[in-house]
Amino acid sequence: MKIIDRIKKGQEEGRPLFSFEYFSPKTAQGMVNLHDRIERMCYLGPEFIDITWGAGGSRPAATLEVVSNAQKVYGVETCMHLICTNNPTDKIDKALNEARACGNQNILALRGDPPHGQSEWSACEGGLNYGADLVRYIRKTHGDYFGIGVAGYPEKHPESATMEEDLKYLKEKIDAGADFIVTQLFFNVPMFLDWVKACRAYGINCPIIPGIMPIQAYASFKKNIVGVSVPEWILNGIEPIKNDDQAIRAFGVEVGIKMTLELIEGGVCGIHYYTFNLERSTRLILEGAGLVNKTDYIKKNMPWRSSFDEKRKEESVRPIFWANRQKSYISRTDNWDEFPNGRWGDSRSPAYGDLDRYGVYLKYTADEAIQNWGSPNDLEDICKLFVKYCHGETLTLPWSDQALALESGTIMDRLIELNSLGYLTINSQPAVNGAKSDDKIFGWGPKGGYVYQKAYLEFFVSPETLERLKQRMNKFPNFTYNAMNKTGDLHTNTNGSKPNAVTWGVFPGREVVQPTIVELASFDAWKDEAFALWDQWSKCYPQNSKPRNLLAEMGQSWYLVNIVNNDYHEKDGIFEIFKEDVLAQQAKAAVDAAVEQVSAQLQETDISVLKQEADTSSATTKIESIAVAEAVKA
Numbered sequence: 001m002k003i004i005d006r007i008k009k010g011q012e013e014g015r016p017l018f019s020f021e022y023f024s025p026k027t028a029q030g031m032v033n034l035h036d037r038i039e040r041m042c043y044l045g046p047e048f049i050d051i052t053w054g055a056g057g058s059r060p061a062a063t064l065e066v067v068s069n070a071q072k073v074y075g076v077e078t079c080m081h082l083i084c085t086n087n088p089t090d091k092i093d094k095a096l097n098e099a100r101a102c103g104n105q106n107i108l109a110l111r112g113d114p115p116h117g118q119s120e121w122s123a124c125e126g127g128l129n130y131g132a133d134l135v136r137y138i139r140k141t142h143g144d145y146f147g148i149g150v151a152g153y154p155e156k157h158p159e160s161a162t163m164e165e166d167l168k169y170l171k172e173k174i175d176a177g178a179d180f181i182v183t184q185l186f187f188n189v190p191m192f193l194d195w196v197k198a199c200r201a202y203g204i205n206c207p208i209i210p211g212i213m214p215i216q217a218y219a220s221f222k223k224n225i226v227g228v229s230v231p232e233w234i235l236n237g238i239e240p241i242k243n244d245d246q247a248i249r250a251f252g253v254e255v256g257i258k259m260t261l262e263l264i265e266g267g268v269c270g271i272h273y274y275t276f277n278l279e280r281s282t283r284l285i286l287e288g289a290g291l292v293n294k295t296d297y298i299k300k301n302m303p304w305r306s307s308f309d310e311k312r313k314e315e316s317v318r319p320i321f322w323a324n325r326q327k328s329y330i331s332r333t334d335n336w337d338e339f340p341n342g343r344w345g346d347s348r349s350p351a352y353g354d355l356d357r358y359g360v361y362l363k364y365t366a367d368e369a370i371q372n373w374g375s376p377n378d379l380e381d382i383c384k385l386f387v388k389y390c391h392g393e394t395l396t397l398p399w400s401d402q403a404l405a406l407e408s409g410t411i412m413d414r415l416i417e418l419n420s421l422g423y424l425t426i427n428s429q430p431a432v433n434g435a436k437s438d439d440k441i442f443g444w445g446p447k448g449g450y451v452y453q454k455a456y457l458e459f460f461v462s463p464e465t466l467e468r469l470k471q472r473m474n475k476f477p478n479f480t481y482n483a484m485n486k487t488g489d490l491h492t493n494t495n496g497s498k499p500n501a502v503t504w505g506v507f508p509g510r511e512v513v514q515p516t517i518v519e520l521a522s523f524d525a526w527k528d529e530a531f532a533l534w535d536q537w538s539k540c541y542p543q544n545s546k547p548r549n550l551l552a553e554m555g556q557s558w559y560l561v562n563i564v565n566n567d568y569h570e571k572d573g574i575f576e577i578f579k580e581d582v583l584a585q586q587a588k589a590a591v592d593a594a595v596e597q598v599s600a601q602l603q604e605t606d607i608s609v610l611k612q613e614a615d616t617s618s619a620t621t622k623i624e625s626i627a628v629a630e631a632v633k634a
């Protein structure tokens with residue numbers, strides 16, 4: 001059924017609808033668990049769900065797999081996003097035909113952002129220009145079969161010069177045959193309601209569904225508010241609790257409930273929730289706003305819970321005797337992957353690794369990249385850039401969106417040393433042996449706890465340096481490492497893929513929590529993105545230029561390595577493995593300095609004088625002194 005018909009029915013019945021957005025997961029296990037999650041969330045009663053299309057046209061097969069399963073297996077009305085970026089019309093035809101073949105009848109038609117490394121939008125060869133062109137194309141090729149939604153921007157699209165211009169093109173999309181609008185996320189409800197009035201005044205009369213993002217973690221909140229105005233009360237509420245994931249989620253639910261109620265009050269036809277593939281916050285918002293009935297949900301979805309006594313209903317800890325029945329455990333809890341929001345999360349989670357809804361990519365245009373990172377011509381230039389980043393002289397790298405965290409200050413000198421040696425670091429954490437959870441530098445999680453970390457380093461190295469490192473590894477029995485190049489050539493001493501907890505916390509009255517793990521499956525998924533960033537960075541420079549060739553070649557041949565020192569008592573132990581390089585560098589520096597000193601002295605000494613002096617010495621001494629003097633001068 002078309003979404004527009006569902007919206008009309010909801011409007012006739014006077015009930016506000018709600019819907020969920022998901023993205024296609026990065027790992028195979030994440031995909032399996034997303035299906036479980038979608039199935040469970042269907043019991044909340046969304047009118048439809050939609051699945052994003054990876055930026056730059058990446059992983060269309062994964063999008064289609066989720067669409068197909070949701071539509072066919074769970075029977076939930078599903079809307080597939082489709083973009084023009086990197087999608088010539090033959091690919092668009094293929095996607096539409098496949099969507100149609102699995103019973104899908106709804107498309108969110110989008111232009112997409114400019115391809116990676118490009119600051120301005122241009123269509124690909126054989127592709128379409130704008131969202132409106134895609135709407136027209138779908139209508140031309142499939143008539144009325146699909147219901148079509150388009151994107152709207154309550155704070156205007158960043159490329160539009162004025163709101164007037166933005167509304168003009170929004171209307172063009174509706175006139176081209178779109179049925180409804182879903183908006184970009186926002187936090188200011190009165191501003192949204194004013195924008196709806198402006199749309200109506202402009203003659204845009206179709207249903208407009210506001211899209212809102214439950215705040216579930218500080219990092220993703222920060223990443224997604226670029227260009228979005230956030231009311232003071234939200235900013236003031238979030239900053240003091242930014243290191244306490246549990247408090248952030250609770251606050252996010254509070255914000256979500258308030259916005260939902262205000263929007264319903266403002267007369268919207270429905271609300272679209274950007275779930276980021278997580279479940280709990282969205283469910284709590286819907287319950288808090290009275291849009292779903294908690295008891296009904298538990299009865300339908302978790303019959304085992306409703307038969308428990310009251311005290312056990314909120315259980316989310318895995319009893320020890322379930323240890324070997326992960327699937328039962330996972331599907332019995334709705335928040336197994338939600339608290340606390342770790343650095344990389346768990347690769348089994350559908351939400352794994354995505355702080356951005358449409359995938360990881362270089363956040364800068366080519367001009368900005370060149371301005372930020374210069375034009376490296378050789379390895380030395382690249383090492384210098386990484387060293388500058390560690391010094392705080394440049395605030396980002398392609399792999400690091402933000403300046404070094406406070407905790408990295410404690411190992412900054414060591415990081416500088418490593419980068420100057422050609423170990424290009426992109427992530428790190430120092431060892432911590434029981435800091436208080438409210439510690440200004442290392443603390444996280446609820447108050448009254450203690451937190452721990454194993455030292456961790458992640459860096460790129462040349463194949464030759466990797467070989468040298470591997471040879472040293474057996475002298476460090478507490479170290480585990482994984483290394484992979486772009487093609488997936490793996491070197492490891494981890495013997496299998498068991499997750500290694502590298503950050504954990506002990507808090508009053510709850511189980512030990514381990515937000516960050518290192519494991520092969522997530523490393524494997526991450527490495528594709530890490531190497532894609534070399535490629536995207538290289539494309540910021542003109543073809544055949546030195547920087548372009550250098551960066552492309554490094555992305556092709558270098559390895560991404562992570563090392564964990566499992567003995568978290570050793571504060572600086574992880575750096576011992578690089579000692580030989582440091583000593584060699586120091587020895588080389590000493591020799592260079594000595595040669596420089598001698599040659600400076602010789603500059604002042606005339607060789608002819610030496611020759612004269614030598615004439616008075618024995619023949620052997622004479623030849624030796626002249627040879628030494630000439631060699632040093634050379």
Ligand SMILES: Cc1cc2nc3c(=O)[nH]c(=O)nc-3n(C[C@H](O)[C@H](O)[C@H](O)COP(=O)(O)OP(=O)(O)OC[C@H]3O[C@@H](n4cnc5c(N)ncnc54)[C@H](O)[C@@H]3O)c2cc1C
Pocket residue numbers: 051052053054055056081082083108109110111112113114129130131132151152157158159160165166169173182183184185211358
């Ligand atoms: C609800 C929602 C879902 C999204 N899902 C995805 C997703 O799954 N994958 C993804 O990669 N991205 C997604 N995006 C991001 C979206 O692709 C970008 O915001 C993109 O930059 C604009 O897409 P659009 O369809 O709104 O573009 P358009 O409507 O084509 O507008 C883009 C810009 O061009 C201007 N414009 C339009 N027509 C013309 C014209 N004829 N002449 C000159 N200028 C014109 C507009 O004013 C605007 O500034 C989503 C955005 C939203 C709001």
Ligand SMILES: NC(=O)c1ccc[n+]([C@@H]2O[C@H](COP(=O)([O-])OP(=O)(O)OC[C@H]3O[C@@H](n4cnc5c(N)ncnc54)[C@H](O)[C@@H]3O)[C@@H](O)[C@H]2O)c1
Pocket residue numbers: 342343344353389397399400403404405406407408415425426427428429458517518519522523524526562
């Ligand atoms: N190993 C894996 O399995 C895996 C999987 C996914 C992502 N990642 C990593 O996650 C990173 C982003 O995640 P995050 O949430 O941990 O970020 P974060 O900001 O929470 O933490 C990054 C930490 O690394 C430090 N750091 C940042 N840039 C650095 C650099 N260039 N050199 C040395 N230290 C640096 C920061 O100061 C901070 O302490 C990616 O860049 C990637 O390295 C790793």
